[in-house]
Amino acid sequence: MKVMAQMSMVMNLDKCIGCHTCSVTCKQAWTNRSGVEYVWFNNVETRPGIGYPRRYEDQEKWGGGWVRTKSGRLKLRSGGRLKKLATIFSNPKLPEIHDYYEPWTYEYDMLLNAPAGEHTPVAKPKSLLTGEDMKISWSANWDDNLGGSAETMADDPILQHMSEHVASEYEQTYMFYLPRICEHCLNPSCVASCPSGAMYKRVEDGIVLVDQDQCRGWRMCVSGCPYKKVYFNHKTGKAEKCTLCYPRLEVGLPTVCSETCVGRLRYLGLVLYDADKVAEAASIEDEHALLDAQRSVFLDPHDPAVVQAAREAGIPEDWIDAAQRSPIHKLINEYKVALPLHPEYRTMPMVWYIPPLSPVVDVVASSGNDGEDAKTLFAAIAKLRIPLEYLAGLFTAGDTRPVEASLRKLAAMRSYMRGINLGEGKDERIADAVGMTGDTLEEMYRLLAIAKYEERYVIPAAHTEQARELDELACSLDYDGGPGMGGAGPFGSSSGQQVPVAVENFHALKNRQTADRPSTSGRVNLLNWDGNGAPDGLFPPKSGEE
């Protein structure tokens, strides 16, 4: 047993209101800068819908994640690593900008500066890539609130794999929201895809990161990630991705997307897992067994043997304590209401989801069997608007049973608590029907409904005393071009110029603050660009410039 700690997230989709506050605060904090205008480390999809980038779930097209070979081994779906290395200069399975969207801005300054004329001034849209006029025809969130549109619904990869026909009719409408960040997988195919070894998983908390010094911009990680949560910064020529806000986590603060989630649906906490069992679990043949296989990799933090092994692995006491108080462990392994996103990609994702309940279809309501009884006041799970099969397509490789079990627990919690709320007593039979006890249902209720800040986020701070120790272990000369490297390495020189990107946004803003005109020369934050002229810094400067 090799005990490791993983910082993980659970999102309760049943509470998600689709507001996108998480997306905005994340973007403001991390990707509000040139080179990553189109990048949303956190995005929210309306489902049904085809997502961002378009149809990212279609692995037959994009080749992300792992597949199991006949011999029972895992290989990257996009081909073995040899193939990757062979095709390194022409990565064919990469989403283009139009698969994300062409970022744009508007001619805002015309509103103030338009000369006297015939018509009311207006800010017309301008492409952030070409500077030309454009008609906006796709965005990071084009499907928003459609419940699937006639234009795109047929392309939803989940719907395509469903046996049940889903009509796009008013009476049958359903929708829900799926917020997504990097999954910080236990078995990350992006890391395995990187020819430069620039991607890594932090040993203490499992956060998957791109070393900005080491990245050579091959973009194999973009192809390798089945969730398309690694992005290419076209200015620096490096890959970037969600960092799980490690500068915040290290001091005990939740990620930006979590703390700012007004739906209060995100949970952060540790799980302990057995690193030795990951590969085996990810290689299990039956896709429907992957969920339980992944659960079995997680260790019970209350098990004395696990605690002992964790100590031996050097995991600090307060981290072990945090693992024991972890809401993630409770939701995944105790209550078993949270499910992984696309376990069939075999990356062992570590952002899990509680599936959404949904209204009943009118057909059921008008049948008259919904009445006074607590058991039927809330609708039967099988009659909910969102087809179980759709949820199963997302969370359980198509197996509807775990989804139904999870939804039944939520419904049971509601019925059980209604009795208490109305002073009509506790009905243990309700808990029993879903294999739980009343006490456990009440505990789960407190975690899901009352959900105090301290219970949503159980985050042990980083141990800086150890970090210093670790720093000493590292070779300080091992940076790009340094004496420890002995040249550019076997895979060519970096594809983009090294750019001192830190607080670039700050400098841009400062320039603008002191300038008379709204647009400034030099490094422009394209999200603020007024659309005039060709912006500097759109592409990496040619060698010799700057």
Next chain:
Amino acid sequence: MTQTPPSSRGPATDGPLADSLLKFGRFLRPGEFSPDLRTVTLEGGRQGDVFYRDRWSHDKVVRSTHGVNCTGSCSWKVYVKDGIITWETQETDYPSVGPDSPEYEPRGCPRGAAFSWYTYSPTRVRYPYLRGVLLEHYRAAKARVGGDPVLAWEALVTDPVASRAYKRARGKGGLVRASWDETLEIVAAAHVHTIKAHGPDRVAGFSPIPAMSMVSHGVGARFINLIGGTMQSFYDWYADLPVASPQVFGDQTDVPESADWWNSTYLMMWGSNVPVTRTPDAHFMTEARYRGQKVITVSPDYADNTKFADEWLSPHPGTDAALAMAMGHVILSEFLVERRVPRFEHYLKTYSDAPYLVSLDEREASDGRRTYVPGKFVTAADLGGAEAAVDNAAFKTVLLGRDGSVVVPNGALGHRFGDADEGKWNLDLEGVDPQLSIRDGAAWGGEVAELELPRFDVAPEAGAEHEGGSGVVRRGVPVARVAGRLVTTVFDLLLAQYGVAREGLPGEWPTSYADASTPGTPGWQEEITGVPAEQAERIGREFADNAERSGGRSMILMGAGTNHWFHSDTIYRTFLALTTMTGCQGVNGGGWAHYVGQEKVRPVTGYSQYGTASDWSRPGRQMIGTAFWYLATDQWRYDGLPADQLASPLAEGLFAGRTTADCLVESAKRGWMPSFPTFDRNPLDLVDDARAAGKEPAEYVVDSLNDGSLRYACEDPDSPENFPRVLNVWRANILGSSGKGNEYFLKHLLGTDSSVRAAEAPPERRPESIDWHDDAPEGKLDLLVTADFRMTSTTLFSDVVLPAATWYEKHDLSSTDMHPFVHSFNPAIAPPWQTKTDFEIFHLIAKRFSEYARTHLGTRSDLVAAPLMHDTPDAMATPHGTVENDLPLVPGVTMPKLVVVERDYTAIADKLATLGPLAVKAGMVTKGIVFDPTPEVAELGRLNGVATAGAGAGQPLLDTDVKVCEAILALSGTTNGRLSVQGFRQLEKRTGQRIAQLAEDHEGGRIRFADVQARPVSVITSPEWSGSEHGGRRYTAFAINVEHLKPWHTLTGRQHFFLDHDWMRELGENLPIYRPPLDLARLFGDSPVVGSTAPSGDPAASGHAEVAVRYLTPHSKWSIHSEYQDNLFMLSLSRGGPTIWMSTQDAEKIGVRDNEWIESYNRNGVVVARAIVSHRMPEGTVYMYHAKDRTVDVPRTETSGQRGGIHNSLTRVLLKPSHLIGGYAQLAFAFNYLGPTGNQRDEVTVIRRRSQEVEY
């Protein structure tokens, strides 16, 4: 460096060759590889990631909030690095709701999260701007007149060529950067000249929603009030005011905080899309479900909140009242007739008008039969003898005790004022058990009467279109005789109205719930709404059953979807009937929860004192915004809505031959509603003229009105002496957001290009009481001044644009009805460039104004015509609500009060910056309670310092925003325990009930500005509001009324099902009733029928398929009104510009696909947008989300050739007479409390696909 040799090959790699290549790479990295090289973990040496660590660094975090009308009032952390705002995230430190409830953290939404974009955005207004043409002409005029700015302004505006030139140029670019000095000069000169030449009531101020930034609103309002200008109301103008609330509760709006949703066990979200419009609060709903709350949504589309519902009811738009009536039918039948739930019965008897007696008026039906219609509440005045001789007997309502005795219970309006009734204004029935129904009476002998009741849901017959869809139903009620009158109870009337049959009563009654032949049943509503009868029945039953089992914890959360209709007052009354008949009002977790508009200024007394400047002079000029804009923008010229077409088939002809505009004039002349500008003469000159004539001004005005030498301005709004001349807009975007009938604003108020397509009303449809000028004025307004930090339609069309500080650049206060906290704005940075806070801007204007006033104005006497006010004895001006004609003019009774106010125009700046003496001398009045702030004013003098010179010498200083914050907090009961207790003691005296304990434990409590800077602070329970926070409970409206027997501010002192004013009867709205959306095709010949695909005949539409659809403008997910709709983050997450949502069926009819350009046009204007096609939408209805401004991605239209309009280019103002009633009990004016609403939901538009080549 640690590493494990890849010797033990696991199951998870893909071959030896790849391994060997990878092995090579691994030596380049410090780190730990998994044995199979599948993954790499890394310790230490992470310099490559320092970028993200650096990016997260910041120098300071400042608490502030967003002054936007979203009702959110969220506290935010603003991050600052090196003096630059970088981004914001939410604060999470709200006071706890308690251990067994979710907390308020984190409050916020994506719009707020994107706010900092504005700070440095290219749409930021950095300097003062003037319209270039105006500036040129002004400078020339100034040179001509020798340099006096006021004379220069006069020369400019009286020069028809020059003034036409700059007015025509409005909205067409050509703004030039100007100096603050010259800008202030022009603004001040325009004000001084206008007051001198036309009168102070020709200067208007528009800024909505003080709660969203009280000081910023208050400073401008204070300036306007000091000079005698008119402040426009907004809550009614926005159609956010639920008129049903004053009608039923006698209150503006008072609702539970959002944490109280958690206490509800049955929640109906009715026309309120909570995740979008109450984003920070939505979680209480999602979480309450886990506590066993059942959730229902009622919405015509599959709205966002439907995701959370257990059931979705989808009535056709605007038919909600029919659904609510049917639910009421089920509840009355099963819970109050077949059996009576004791709690419901007790509640109705104690807290509603249900047991009160109403006289029945005899009437001959068309077939000659003797029938009755409901008449008036029986009052003590009707009883004769000693009972009729008491004070205010006509306002003391009557009921019958179980034993048949005639009782005049405490708590009616007649007990509210006057010494004789001290201690009797309460809900204590003193042992009387009222007859809910006349049948309950021991002495009832079986006497019944057949009533005629109106209905509006029938299809008009051919040839009788004038009757509209109205008809009559006959239903019987049990009756008794009291003081010679045939009477019944409101409860009996209610059962008749809802079609609840009882043994032995004559009339037409349904035979079952499914019976669709007569109004009231679930079957009947199914034909109207499309909601299955079974579902309506079951949900109604569940709602009541839940209320019974939970003690009243059934809640209806309602919003703009049902509130912005022409007949919203009747829609809401059917909802409120449900919550009242099930005993849910005033109960935590129950009752109505209306959230449209951030109307709740929790520290309201201090704010009002400051904003109305009533510490210096009273009364101010507070105008009903809808009427002001309706007349000023000449929408009345295109309207001609005959008032009698809205009338009941049982009407007596009060509205015959008159338009709704005539009703407005009548209301103004009777003093029911305010009307500014008031007279066709400068009110300063009026006083001079009176004195010259040797008369008291009031007497002079009455005489002049009588002899016809003086007229009301509203009788001739198109005559130049009655134009509003100067309009100040701040914290608002009237031309890009709230301005219903946007194109009429552009044409008549501003005098520039517009896309008005309607013809003016033909002679036979014109108002009889308003003068008609054949040439409609264009460009009434001389000056439009707007302060904003971003470019909107209002700034685009303004003559002067003042660069305002943002919400992250000033001090201020915020509160809301969604939570019980007061919290602060604080500057994260100083206002950049040449921007200034609203506070500073108005002080600068006031200084310049006072300077010019020395030469041009001096001290003048101003005659203010004030309406009959709610919560005062004025509300007893109209006994029985009987409208009598040909009464002598008596100010304050049959016409407005006439008050002379002295104005020292040279002292405006001094007074703006000091707290005047009237606060102490006359007290501070809120809802009838007089607060005495003597110790607080003394303390403010020490805290803020006192002025040492000028008009305010010796008075406490209000010369900084922080000092004003301190004053507001010190002068309100919610933030000052002493004042709260003082107010409660007064209330105790009046009611004879013990109430002050709700605040006594906070009597020494003071909330200071520093407290709310540190974190949001919970308010103190105060008589300023009807609920209680005492002991940490959640606020719910009317808890004090229910628990402490304090009357509602209504005629009976109870919640009203029945309204007996003449005009209510004329409209057929005595009782809750279903009225369908306006049939515009019937009422106006130029509006199409919904669903029609007939060609509109518009030349640009030739060859295109067209469809007429219902046009709704719900609140948007990607903006708060027009704010944020231009924000690049929001645009990037949405479709990036104006869109119209439509059903797949309607899209097919006109051959349009998703994201194609379409044009939408009706009589009012033209809109160009892209289509979003979704099966989420019902056929026949389109949505253009509210407040799509014309600033971003709006091409020119094919239809007009002009820039496409805003969402309100397709709407206009329509007045409903019932909103104009005043001077009678709860139907009496208070600012933003009662007034005609600017409804916009009944509109119809034609849509077509247009050329996909667009031009900007």
